[in-house]
Amino acid sequence: MRTLRGVGIGQGIAQGPVVRMAEPLPAPDSTPSALGADAERARAREAVASVAAELQRRGEQAGGAAQEVLEAQAMIAEDPTLEEELDARIAAGSTAEWAVHDAFAGFRATLEAVGGYLGERAADLDDISQRVQAHLLGRPAPGVPDPGHPFVLVARDLAPADTALLDLEKVLALVTFEGGPTSHTAILAREKGIVAVVGAADAQSLATGTLAIVDASSGTVTADPGQDEQDRAAQRIADRRSADAAPLTPGALADGTPIALLANLGRPADAADAVDRGAEGVGLFRTEFLFLSASQAPTVSQQREAYRELLSAFPGKKVVVRVLDAGADKPLPFLNDAHEENPALGLRGLRALRASEDILREQLTALAEADAETEADLWVMAPMIATVEETTYFTALAGEYGLRTAGVMVEVPAAALLADRILAHADFASIGTNDLTQYTMAADRLLGSVASFQDPWHPAVLRLVAEVGAAGRRLGKPVGVCGEAAADPLLAVVLAGLGVGSLSMAPSALADVRRALAAHTLDDARRLAEAALAADDAAGARAAATAARNPS
Secondary structure, three states, X not given: OEEEEOEEEOOOEEEEEEEEOOOOOOOOOOOOOOOOHHHHHHHHHHHHHHXXXXXXXXXXXXXXXXXXXXXXXXXXXXXXXXXXXXHHHHHOOOOHHHHHHHHHHHXXXXXXXXXXXXHHHHHHHHHXXXXXXXXXXXXXXXXXXXXXXXXXXXEOOOOHHHHHOOOOOOEEEEEEOOOOOOOHHHHHHHHHOOEEEEOOHHHHHOOOOOEEEEEOOOOEEEEOOOHHHHHHHHHHHHHHHHXXXXXXXXXXXXXXXXXXXXXXXXXXXXXXXXXXXXXXXEEEEEHHHHOOOOOOOOOHHHHHHHHHHHHHOOOOOEEEEEOOOOEOOEOOOOOOOOOOOOXXXXXXXXXXXXXXXXXXXXXXXXXXXXXXXXXXXXXXXXXXXXXXXXXXXXXXXXXXXXXXXXXXXXXXXXXXXXXXHHHOOOOOEEEOHHHHHHHHHOOOOOOHHHHHHOOOOOHHHHHHHHHHHHHHHHHOOOEEEOOHHHHOHHHHHHHHHOOOOEEEEOHHHHHHHHHHHHOOOHHHHHHHHHHHHOOOOHHHHHHHHHHHHOOO
C-alpha cells in the first residue's frame, strides 16, 4: 500500500480500479503534400470548423461553466492568427496534418511566452490540435476511455471537452498528475461533483488495473489499499450517501446563526439543479455566457429573456447578478480587443465596461426590465472594484435604472483595505476569493507554475476577508463570499468566523458545507478563524483550523 498526495477537490471519497488515459497522437510525418495547397487548405479548414462545431455542441450539452470553457476553446480553434499560420505552412508544401501540428505548437509557444492568463490558455491548444489531427486522419478524437465498468480515471490532465461530459455512472473519481486547484479540470470537477485529486505528480506511476482509494478531503490517493482501508472507505461512501439524502435545511451554524447558502450559476438552465440541492438563492450569476460566443453584444431583449428565466426560478429569493466581467482570460472583440502585456492587470471588469458604457447601460436596462416582470429579490454587483470612486459610479448608475440593491465584488486588495469606505456607498460586498488570492499573492490563478501560491487559506488573504467582514458588521452591510473558497467546508466555517454572512458555491458543494456549518457554533467559527489568522502560511492556517476544530 502506498499513498500519493495532491490537491483534493471537494470532500468526496471513491474507490475502484485505475484506468489510464491514452497518450496523445504522435507527431505527424513532415513529408511534403502530394495533394497540392488548395486541397490541403480545404482539408485543414474543414477539420478546424468541424472541431469548433463539436466543441460548441459539447458545451451546449454540458451547460454551466463547462459551456463557457468549451466555447472559448472553439473561439481559439478558429482564431484568425492560427488560420494565417496554417495557410503559410500549407503554401510552403506541408500537409494539413503537419501544418496543424506545427502551427498550433508555434501558437502555443507564443502564448506561453506572453504568460499570465494567455499562457495558461496555451495548454488548451494541445487538445484542439489533437482533435483536428484526429479528424484529418479519420480517427476517434482523443478522450476518456470506456472499459465497460466503473473506474478511477488517471490522466496527465483532462481537456475541458472531456471533463465536461464525463459519464458519472462510470467515472468514480478523477486523478491528474498536473494542474492545480483553479485549473479548468478542478473547476469543472467541482461543478459536476466529481471526486477528484489534482496535481498528484506521483500518480504517473499508477498502472491500469491498480485498486485505488481517492480521498478528496485529504487530497490523497491510496494505491493497493488493504482490506481495512477498503472497508473504511466503503463506510464513508455509505455515510455520505445517507447524509446527502437527509432533508434540506437553510444554512446555519450549530447555535442557529444563519449563514445563507447560495449557488454560483453560469446560465439560467442551471437553476433547477441548484434549487434541488437546497440553494437559498444565487450568490453569483455570471452573465458572460451571453457575450462570450458572440461577435457583438447581445441585444437588450435577448438579455432580458435570459435574466427573466433566471429570476423566475427563485421567487422571493435573493439573486445576485454580476454585470459583465470581461477582459484577461475572457477577451471580447467588441469590448476590448487591444493587446495588453499583462491583461490580468489591465482593462477588465468594470474598467472595460466604463470604456464601453453603452454595453453596461444596456445590461442594466435588461436587468431592470426582467426585475419588473419577476418576483425574485434582484441584487446587482460590479466586478473588479478597486476604488471608492468606482463604487459610487456603479451604484449611482444602477440607481438610475431603478435597481434597488447595488454592490461590489471585492477582488482587489485595495477594495478590501478600503472596505469601510466602499461599503459606505455600496449596499453589499461579495468577496471573490479566486482573484483576491491572485492579486494578494501576485500569483496568476490560472498558471500552474505558481499554483502553490494560489491558496485562499493564506493568512494574508484571510486577513483581507476579515477587514471586509468587520466593515460589514460596523456598517450593517451584508458581506458574502462567492469564490471557490466558499466550497471548502472547513474554510467555510472559518469564513463565517471572519464575519461572512453568506456563502455561494457550485451547487454540488452545498451539502458538504451545510453539514460543516451545522457542526460548529459561532464561537467555534471565531476560534478557528483566529487560529488560521495566527499561522504563517496557507498550510499552517489549514492545520491550525483543523487542530482548533478537534482539540485534544
